[in-house]
Amino acid sequence: MDAYPHFDFTEDGRQMEKKGKDVERMEQFQVKQRTLVIRMPRELDHHTAEQIRRKADRMIASENISWVEFDFRDTDFMDSSGVGVIMGRYQTVRLLGGGVAATHVNDRIWRVLQLSGLTRLIDVRREKMWNRENE
16 A cells, blocks of 8 residues: 555545545535635645646636635645646636635645745745644
């Protein structure tokens, strides 16, 4: 079995995490008024980024979306293709008068967003990390 799970997306916006014979499903895309909330996978690489891009573009067009929120609560890894997904959706919704936010961003993802320059373009909300020594 792979050390890292692989993700696929169904047409109804659900994420499937393949772990051997087990398949775990969760809501991946949700529309709240004119905001598309995308819960990002544990690993955001070229394979998952392309799937997210296609589904997000379809939903932005069909659901009259003006804001996109990328929820990184489950994400441990993101490469440059993940930056491309965010940047492309930023450009699309800016033309519609909207914007993009990244939420539940951990330190590792924050560093990628900062190095790419996205922290100057989009609203980024970092995940609070608690110092266990002071609890």
